[in-house]
Amino acid sequence: MKNIKKLAFGLILVLGLATGAQAASGGGIAWDKAPGKTTDLASLQNGAKIFVNYCLNCHSAAFMRYNRLTDIGLTEKQIKDNLLFTTDKVGETMKAAIDPKQAKEWFGANPPDLTLIARSRAGSGGSGADYLYTYMRTFYRDDSKTTGWNNLAFPNIAMPHVLWELQGERQPVFEEKEEHGHVVKVLKKWEQITPGTMTPLQYDQAVGDLVNYLQWMGEPAQNTRVRVGVWVLLFLGLLSFLTWRLNAAYWKDIK
Amino acid sequence: MSDTPVDNSKRTWMIASGCAGAAGGIAAAVPFVSSMMPSERAKAAGAAVEADISGLKPGEKLTVEWRGKPVWIVRRTPEQLAALPKLDPQLADPLSLRKPGETPDYAKNGWRSRKPEIFVAVGICTHLGCSPSDKFTPGPQPSLPNDWQGGFFCPCHGSTFDMAGRVYKNVPAPDNLEVPPYMFLSDSKLLIGEDKKA
Amino acid sequence: MADFKEISPNASAGEKLTNWFENRFPTAFYEYKKHMSEYYAPKNFNVWYVFGALSMLVLVIQIVTGIFLVMHYKPDAALAFASVEYIMRDVPWGWLIRYMHSTGASAFFLVVYLHMFRGLMYGSYRKPRELVWLFGCAIFLVLMAEAFMGYLLPWGQMSYWGAQVIVNLFSAIPFIGPDLAILIRGDFVVGDATLNRFFSFHVIAVPLVLLGLVVAHLLALHDVGSNNPDGIEIKANKGPDGIPLDGIPFHPYYTVHDIFMVSVFLMVFSAIVFFAPEVGGYFLEYNNFIPADPFQTPLHIAPVWYFTPFYSMLRAVTGEMMYVFIACVVAGAAFGVIKGKLSALMKGVIVVGAAAVVAMMLAIDAKFWGVVAMGGGVVILFFLPWLDNSPVKSIRYRPSWHKVMLAIFVVNFVVLGYLGILPPSVIGGRVAQLGTLFYFGFFLLMPWWSTIGEPKPVPDRVTFTAH
Numbered sequence: 060m061k062n063i064k065k066l067a068f069g070l071i072l073v074l075g076l077a078t079g080a081q082a083a084s085g086g087g088i089a090w091d092k093a094p095g096k097t098t099d100l101a102s103l104q105n106g107a108k109i110f111v112n113y114c115l116n117c118h119s120a121a122f123m124r125y126n127r128l129t130d131i132g133l134t135e136k137q138i139k140d141n142l143l144f145t146t147d148k149v150g151e152t153m154k155a156a157i158d159p160k161q162a163k164e165w166f167g168a169n170p171p172d173l174t175l176i177a178r179s180r181a182g183s184g185g186s187g188a189d190y191l192y193t194y195m196r197t198f199y200r201d202d203s204k205t206t207g208w209n210n211l212a213f214p215n216i217a218m219p220h221v222l223w224e225l226q227g228e229r230q231p232v233f234e235e236k237e238e239h240g241h242v243v244k245v246l247k248k249w250e251q252i253t254p255g256t257m258t259p260l261q262y263d264q265a266v267g268d269l270v271n272y273l274q275w276m277g278e279p280a281q282n283t284r285v286r287v288g289v290w291v292l293l294f295l296g297l298l299s300f301l302t303w304r305l306n307a308a309y310w311k312d313i314k
Numbered sequence: 315m316s317d318t319p320v321d322n323s324k325r326t327w328m329i330a331s332g333c334a335g336a337a338g339g340i341a342a343a344v345p346f347v348s349s350m351m352p353s354e355r356a357k358a359a360g361a362a363v364e365a366d367i368s369g370l371k372p373g374e375k376l377t378v379e380w381r382g383k384p385v386w387i388v389r390r391t392p393e394q395l396a397a398l399p400k401l402d403p404q405l406a407d408p409l410s411l412r413k414p415g416e417t418p419d420y421a422k423n424g425w426r427s428r429k430p431e432i433f434v435a436v437g438i439c440t441h442l443g444c445s446p447s448d449k450f451t452p453g454p455q456p457s458l459p460n461d462w463q464g465g466f467f468c469p470c471h472g473s474t475f476d477m478a479g480r481v482y483k484n485v486p487a488p489d490n491l492e493v494p495p496y497m498f499l500s501d502s503k504l505l506i507g508e509d510k511k512a
Numbered sequence: 513m514a515d516f517k518e519i520s521p522n523a524s525a526g527e528k529l530t531n532w533f534e535n536r537f538p539t540a541f542y543e544y545k546k547h548m549s550e551y552y553a554p555k556n557f558n559v560w561y562v563f564g565a566l567s568m569l570v571l572v573i574q575i576v577t578g579i580f581l582v583m584h585y586k587p588d589a590a591l592a593f594a595s596v597e598y599i600m601r602d603v604p605w606g607w608l609i610r611y612m613h614s615t616g617a618s619a620f621f622l623v624v625y626l627h628m629f630r631g632l633m634y635g636s637y638r639k640p641r642e643l644v645w646l647f648g649c650a651i652f653l654v655l656m657a658e659a660f661m662g663y664l665l666p667w668g669q670m671s672y673w674g675a676q677v678i679v680n681l682f683s684a685i686p687f688i689g690p691d692l693a694i695l696i697r698g699d700f701v702v703g704d705a706t707l708n709r710f711f712s713f714h715v716i717a718v719p720l721v722l723l724g725l726v727v728a729h730l731l732a733l734h735d736v737g738s739n740n741p742d743g744i745e746i747k748a749n750k751g752p753d754g755i756p757l758d759g760i761p762f763h764p765y766y767t768v769h770d771i772f773m774v775s776v777f778l779m780v781f782s783a784i785v786f787f788a789p790e791v792g793g794y795f796l797e798y799n800n801f802i803p804a805d806p807f808q809t810p811l812h813i814a815p816v817w818y819f820t821p822f823y824s825m826l827r828a829v830t831g832e833m834m835y836v837f838i839a840c841v842v843a844g845a846a847f848g849v850i851k852g853k854l855s856a857l858m859k860g861v862i863v864v865g866a867a868a869v870v871a872m873m874l875a876i877d878a879k880f881w882g883v884v885a886m887g888g889g890v891v892i893l894f895f896l897p898w899l900d901n902s903p904v905k906s907i908r909y910r911p912s913w914h915k916v917m918l919a920i921f922v923v924n925f926v927v928l929g930y931l932g933i934l935p936p937s938v939i940g941g942r943v944a945q946l947g948t949l950f951y952f953g954f955f956l957l958m959p960w961w962s963t964i965g966e967p968k969p970v971p972d973r974v975t976f977t978a979h
Binding site for chain 2: 576580584601602608609
């Protein structure tokens with residue numbers, strides 16, 4: 060009996076520590092929940108526009124074909140007229156405008172491909188969209204960095220705040236708090252140093268659309284997947300019922 | 315014989331389950347078979363190709379690649395065009411009637427092209443798939459008849475085609491050269507692979 | 513043609529066709545009778561008995577989806593990752609085939625673990641079914657190899673670094689280790705050479721071995737007949753026609769039952785495939801959506817969930833733990849010498865053997881013994897038929913406290929698994945060490961603890977309630 064108690068205690072302790080540890084993974088702050096659903100076509104289209112205008116300059120999305128955007132309600136003509144920046148063929152993939160060698164020289168690291176960024180950044184803190192939503196909204200000026208920017212969700216990142224004109228410059232304000240017996244710095248609020256072209260609400264919405272698009276781009280088939288899944292489960296439910304009665308019809312003979 | 319009523323339940327449920335199972339099986343097979351159809355990448359690679367013919371002089375040929383195949387664009391000379399109608403008796407299918415799908419409507423004419431001077435055809439012999447060589451110069455030459463008016467000669471098995479890609483009689487190739495869908499974007503630009511308005 | 517069976521010219525076309533085949537391929541008819549319509553299985557199978565059939569189903573799913581994936585996958589370090597995304601995006605329905613294969617891999621282990629647990633509960637490994645159990649353990653070992661090699665193929669960060677770590681384990685073997693690791697990799701680090709050979713093994717070599725073992729497993733089972741939840745041998749009670757009284761023909765009763773269970777299983781399987789294929793990062797790890805980078809190790813490498821119990825054992829073997837192991841070896845040898853009824857020669861062998869083992873444990877790194885523990889965790893299963901000395905097969909008639917032992921074993925296995933997913937920690941390490949000791953103790957001490965307690969009386973005939 061002692062062994063069971065010991066094991067049970069150990070198990071609970073380990074679980075408790077584990078959940079605590081995972082809440083602050085990677086050294087950044089806890090993640091906000093990204094608004095928006097990947098079934099909201101308007102949001103996805105706006106997100107696609109922001110992505111193509113702001114991100115594709117340095118980042119590629121090498122596995123994403125332009126013409127796949129027809130899945131979110133755009134026509135090929137709309138794609139060709141508004142979103143085709145780095146190529147002239149709508150069937151091509153989204154390659155970055157920048158030369159990867161130059162990017163490595165300027166930023167110290169080649170800006171990573173973004174096709175799967177949302178899928179790869181998911182974790183116990185939330186979905187990839189949650190992380191990206193937090194990330195794109197927690198940049199602040201930091202003159203000790205080469206780019207002049209730092210980030211609360213990914214401290215010391217080499218990427219500058221690409222959307223700074225929209226959000227303006229902000230500084231985080233911390234306060235000290237007692238937690239588990241020692242003092243920690245907790246984010247109290249943000250101070251707006253210079254205004255952006257968007258209000259905070261508009262900016263949050265725009266970022267919400269952008270990360271929604273990134274979440275969709277990570278797996279464009281996801282909405283079809285769920286739709287087909289409903290039919291499959293309904294069919295299998297029916298099949299299970301029929302085979303259950305078939306089974307019963309035979310087994311009633313066994314005494 | 316027996317007083318117990320006949321029990322059909324096994325058969326009933328067997329048929330019901332069998333039908334449902336068969337339907338499910340076919341539905342399950344669809345994604346697998348579909349996965350063998352051309353992928354988006356194959357379709358993108360097969361997209362239409364632009365060709366600039368501004369520098370193409372009379373008697374010259376330009377080759378572009380479309381869907382992995384060579385497509386020839388020839389600016390025919392007036393002499394080559396004049397020779398075409400006279401060749402009809404020597405040709406197997408002068409009016410391109412044998413395989414109507416391989417000649418678009420706008421090429422069902424004496425020159426097998428939209429504009430007489432510009433000839434567009436897939437450069438693959440209709441016999442077994444080799445790419446014929448240019449033999450534009452008229453007159454007697456090895457492997458060609460003495461009254462040769464200019465055209466194409468396939469080195470693999472000796473098939474001959476005229477300057478409109480029409481196949482001669484008594485050669486291994488059965489059909490005229492395929493004319494792909496194409497259109498003029500301007501006087502000097504062709505789009506090979508598409509012939510509808512974008 | 514003297515042996516041909518004649519058939520009346522008035523017989524139907526169907527009967528004539530059957531007769532034509534039966535004359536030329538009687539084996540098919542004979543084997544069908546032997547394995548289906550006249551294979552008498554106990555009538556008291558419960559739900560735990562479905563997992564064997566489900567294992568076969570998942571094997572078929574993996575093979576079929578695998579065949580279609582290989583049509584598009586490129587086994588080249590520079591192209592592999594992109595080819596998987598090509599399947600997910602550009603190949604019509606490619607995403608579905610990929611998810612079926614990734615879910616199938618995890619489902620395979622889930623189903624196999626439950627299948628093995630049934631064996632543990634009902635004593636299915638006991639005489640006369642020891643060989644069935646051995647083939648099964650071999651299947652489990654081969655399945656682990658198949659999954660490990662398959663996981664390298666997407667060439668993501670987890671794929672690459674997981675393979676790097678596990679292949680480096682082989683370099684811990686004394687003397688031959690480093691060269692063995694180079695032979696496995698085909699290079700000094702995991703690279704294109706490794707990918708190509710793992711592809712060959714995963715796609716054809718190991719599946720062929722797996723199929724052969726599955727056939728052997730089933731044939732050996734059918735030769736001795738199936739066990740059942742009561743652990744009773746149904747062949748002990750045969751009717752005048754030679755058919756076990758508690759037996760029913762596998763076809764149609766269990767074919768129809770398995771078809772129903774397959775339907776239910778497919779619902780669970782499809783729910784995962786269509787609604788949550790990543791399963792929170794357990795079935796498709798998030799880090800694997802980043803292409804392999806030999807210069808950047810992810811912060812936290814963990815094997816896929818089904819390897820984690822054994823991975824925990826590997827990590828638990830530290831320098832300190834070695835002293836515990838040494839103490840166990842010494843205690844075991846002392847017990848064998850003092851209490852054992854063995855000849856002087858055998859006792860001498862035990863003492864010398866124990867001394868040799870202790871010397872090796874002191875001389876060779878804990879890293880190597882960690883590998884031994886991990887492998888030992890799987891190999892010990894092979895010995896189970898000879899470790900269990902209980903007079904009674906099934907847990908139903910064992911002393912109640914055996915149920916507690918088995919329950920603790922399961923909880924322990926799950927806890928080890930959970931700890932294997934987490935990053936190392938002080939408390940986690942201690943719990944894992946305790947868990948490893950319990951795991952091996954459960955098996956190594958079984959010859960003794962399985963005899964303790966009063967078993968309940970075992971009935972003559974199976975317990976069955978009509979449905």
